[in-house]
Amino acid sequence: MRTRRRLPRPPRPHTLRARLTVGLVVLLAVSCAAVGVAAVVELNGFLTGRLDEQLRETGVRFPASLEHGGIRPSDHDGDEDGDTRRQAAGTFGARLVGSAVTNAAVVASGSGTGTVTVELSARDRRRLAGLPADGEGHTAHLSSLGDYRMMATEGRDGDVLVTGLPTESVEAAVHRLELVAAVVFGAALAVAGVAGALWVRWSLRPLSRVAETATRVSELPLSSGEVDLPSRAPESDPRSEVGRVAGAFNAMLGHVEDALTKRHASEERLRSFAADASHELRTPVASIRGHAELALLHPDPVPQKVLRALERIEAEAARMGEMVDDLLLLARLDAGRPLERLPVDLTRLVLDAVTDAQAAGPGHRWLLELSEEPVTVPGDAHRLHQVLANLLANARLHTPVGSTVTISLQTDAGTAVLRVHDDGPGVAEDIRPKVFERFTRADRRRTEDAGGGTGTGLGLSIVAAVAEAHGGGITLESGPGSTTFSVRLPTGGA
Numbered sequence: 001m002r003t004r005r006r007l008p009r010p011p012r013p014h015t016l017r018a019r020l021t022v023g024l025v026v027l028l029a030v031s032c033a034a035v036g037v038a039a040v041v042e043l044n045g046f047l048t049g050r051l052d053e054q055l056r057e058t059g060v061r062f063p064a065s066l067e068h069g070g071i072r073p074s075d076h077d078g079d080e081d082g083d084t085r086r087q088a089a090g091t092f093g094a095r096l097v098g099s100a101v102t103n104a105a106v107v108a109s110g111s112g113t114g115t116v117t118v119e120l121s122a123r124d125r126r127r128l129a130g131l132p133a134d135g136e137g138h139t140a141h142l143s144s145l146g147d148y149r150m151m152a153t154e155g156r157d158g159d160v161l162v163t164g165l166p167t168e169s170v171e172a173a174v175h176r177l178e179l180v181a182a183v184v185f186g187a188a189l190a191v192a193g194v195a196g197a198l199w200v201r202w203s204l205r206p207l208s209r210v211a212e213t214a215t216r217v218s219e220l221p222l223s224s225g226e227v228d229l230p231s232r233a234p235e236s237d238p239r240s241e242v243g244r245v246a247g248a249f250n251a252m253l254g255h256v257e258d259a260l261t262k263r264h265a266s267e268e269r270l271r272s273f274a275a276d277a278s279h280e281l282r283t284p285v286a287s288i289r290g291h292a293e294l295a296l297l298h299p300d301p302v303p304q305k306v307l308r309a310l311e312r313i314e315a316e317a318a319r320m321g322e323m324v325d326d327l328l329l330l331a332r333l334d335a336g337r338p339l340e341r342l343p344v345d346l347t348r349l350v351l352d353a354v355t356d357a358q359a360a361g362p363g364h365r366w367l368l369e370l371s372e373e374p375v376t377v378p379g380d381a382h383r384l385h386q387v388l389a390n391l392l393a394n395a396r397l398h399t400p401v402g403s404t405v406t407i408s409l410q411t412d413a414g415t416a417v418l419r420v421h422d423d424g425p426g427v428a429e430d431i432r433p434k435v436f437e438r439f440t441r442a443d444r445r446r447t448e449d450a451g452g453g454t455g456t457g458l459g460l461s462i463v464a465a466v467a468e469a470h471g472g473g474i475t476l477e478s479g480p481g482s483t484t485f486s487v488r489l490p491t492g493g494a
Contacts, residue, residue, distance in 0.1 A: 079341065364401065
């Protein structure tokens, strides 16, 4: 079965300015074509009508004189070949008896200069025989002469006399008009296209400014907090479509700016509250932990249930203290407080963190893939160690015993790339988009398979915040049997 090849579609203009210009030129081209066609048709009809009038004035003198190859009895001034008086050069004459052409000739080059017998083909004879003898002009084509305007009239002897004039002059005039119209209309279209493009461009300048303002707004980090929106788009006549678009766009920018300001103020209040609350909680949490440790050190015998309760108080106080420290760290990072910028041997940090992870999770298989040269980045060694510890703890707690965790560290175009990959059950699809948000708990499938707790939900948010504070970032790729966290940190200035 043969498949049809589709012809490529012509390219379409994409911008509104191009579409308006093309539409204007197309409409003008259609108008010019309509005017040109009407003018050509009218001129052709007019000149053809003039030929018909000449045929009526000429009458059948010339074809009638062709009977028997001589002159009619009343024509004493004609020559032996036919009466060519007042006949234009190229005039055709023919006599038909029944459906047969008995004579056919054409005036050679003017009155009194003789005629030339025309050899007609069978098709020409049939065409002449098919002309209605109504005394009206009809166009016919003769193979040896070309196009003619012919008029057939019944003769006195029951024959049909045909007179014809060539349409060459009509065709020449029509073709000349077509050429002139094509040149004039083509030049008019070119001028109109350029002028229309300039006019459309000038008319749409306010809309272009609105588009430029919208582009600048779309490039702003609106989700980062306080953002200064650019100046409003210049407004034009509100009665025009462009003016209404500019006014509506400026009103929308005003609403967006108000919403961003309110949201930023709310976030600032929340951050201030988290920082203040975390700071205030450190003292009572430390006090609770200290009293629990003091009670456990008491030499007097303590009931087993009380001892168990004190141990739980100490453990939960320690866990709460870690949570408070994490909240304080996030508050400092949100406030934009600068971190240390000292050269940090990231390779050494990876080795130390993996050693600690092996001690905490001996049931897991830990693999290292390090580059041959040490990788150094500028940053805060303590915070970067916290990033590594959180990632490895996340892999250990959320994968079952026996899982393989692979830690790789490479450099790529001035960037240190740290990857932590595990072959655990993966992160649920509904959690992936918000896995780096605060207080996002791990999905139950990973934690239940691992037999661990859900944690505080701050570990990965701290990893993301510390990476961003160092000018880098973190990404997640996860699926069944494969989860990879990739941290990228710039190596410049180390």
